[in-house]
Amino acid sequence: MRAPLNHDMSGKAPLRRELLAARRLLTSQDVENAAAVLSSAALVLPELDGARTVAAYVSVGREPGTRPLLDALRERSVRVLLPVLMADNDLDWAAYEGSAHLLPAGRGLLEPDGPRLGPTAVLDADVVLLPGLAVDRRGMRLGRGGGSYDRVLARLSAAGAHPALVVLLYDDEVVAQVPEEPHDHPVDAVVTPAGARRFTT
DSSP: OOOOOOOOOSSHHHHHHHHHHHHHTOOHHHHHHHHHHHHHHHHTSHHHHTOSEEEOOOOOTTSOOOHHHHHHHHHTTOEEEEEEEOTTSOEEEEEOOOGGGEEEOGGGOEEEOSOOOOGGGGGGOSEEEEOOSEEETTOBEEOOSOOHHHHHHHHHHHTTOOOEEEEEOOGGGEESOOOOOTTOOBOSEEEETTEEEEOOO
16 A cells, blocks of 8 residues: 655654554454453543543554443433534544444544534543554654644634543554644543553643
């Protein structure tokens, strides 16, 4: 598959390729086992423990699994919002009502079948779970490069909303440093199968 013709001046593209290649080596059992451990590690974070509304996402492929965590949050009567990708790559949101209410969407994603709540629904979240490929010791996150979550973070910032930002990763995806651009936001915590780690900003 040819790489997209973008001009990556930040040096992020080679690191993304390396991390995605490592994920492709994981078996389905590896992913499933890690997802259960990730859920347990995330649920003990005080931010999640006290959250009323969590903006999350449905993991796909070899991403660190979120399904057990989504269901555990629902069992705690937490309101879980899931993203709905719009045509311009921005994100709308809808409530998670269980795996039976997830539908296949574009790019291999799964999206909730309920009413769309609008892009500003994320402003109600106490915690935002961000997908990513890596995080460094400063809390800087490397995303996939689509820009959807950059828009979400900019929307939160513009509204003066400060939910806890948490990224779920595999253990070896916590790295010394990721390339940084001016619009990048640090996260507050990372959860891996080995446990949770907080960053001070």
